[in-house]
Amino acid sequence: MNEQEYYVSSGTYWPIIGSIGVATLFVGFANQMHGASWGGSIMALGFAILVFMMFGWFGQVVKESTSGMYNSQVDRSFRWGMSWFIFSEVMFFAAFFGALFYARQLSVPWLGGADNNMFTPELWDGFSATWQQIVFNTPGATLQSGTAVSVPTQLVDTWGLPALNTALLLLSGVTLTFAHHALRADHRNNIIGWLVATIVLGVLFLGFQITEYGHAYHDGLKLTSGIYGSTFYMLTGFHGFHVTVGVIMLTVILYRVQKGHFSADNHFGFEGVAWYWHFVDVVWLGLFIFVYWL
């Protein structure tokens, strides 16, 4: 293709289909959270629309790419597009990490009487300004005033699943780096092996994360368990959602590698997904350190 010409794709309906899919998914999710019996079905419908959109949209872009419609200008557009997407992702997680720091370092201590708020705790009988992985599973205790409270009895195990999950995700960063190296060296079989290992590690992470949620929920840590429960589930839940998206994208890239869509010096699709996975990896490392340790 002539370098002077810029390929402009024809009008496409995939973005609006994607938007309808996401909206349907979240309407279903929100209603599921509120106990609506039809929430799950609407969620499944939204997910099906999203999968349909991914097959259609990805397929169209791949077809345009392999038929040689993209020149270096289009390549630059893709790189900038991915970078702005990443910028929005960074700001998204920055907001939730910001909420974690604000609640933990400022608002909860204030409510507990820090600075010039010494009488604030007196406003609510039995209020306890705490921030920890404490499990409330002993109902029935009462204060002197007769108010029933739950008593913290044990701590969520930091050494167990969270540490194992961190190791799994960090290892997936290593296997992905090996895949990246194999792609740059043009060793296709090695790329496939390392990519499969990365995907398996990602799926294992998600499985253990679901197990961890099961333990935490069973022990009494819920979205409604005060500001700690809210920020814990918001941060780790959205991270888990990103890992899911990353696994889907890596699977698409695996398919494209098998089809021979990438070469040692032309593989932006792989680079974009690889960077995204490294980013999701670093977000988890930040979560592990700031939620569980510092």
Add this chain to the structure above:
Amino acid sequence: MTQIIIIIIVAILIALGSGLLGMLRGGSSGSDKMFKSLVIRVALSLFLFVLVMFAAFMGWIEPNATMMAGSHT
């Protein structure tokens, strides 16, 4: 110990950001920069994880599970 952990996290973020700039630049030099930066970010992340686990094992840091100062019970 906390300061060392924070410094390594900042270094990881810088390596990740450098990888992003490499990806944005494209071409063979950008691709090299991206790959090298991501290798550094993986190595630093592994080092940090091992360091945190070792520090916890040695008792230099403790899980974030203590009651906050100023709590009212």
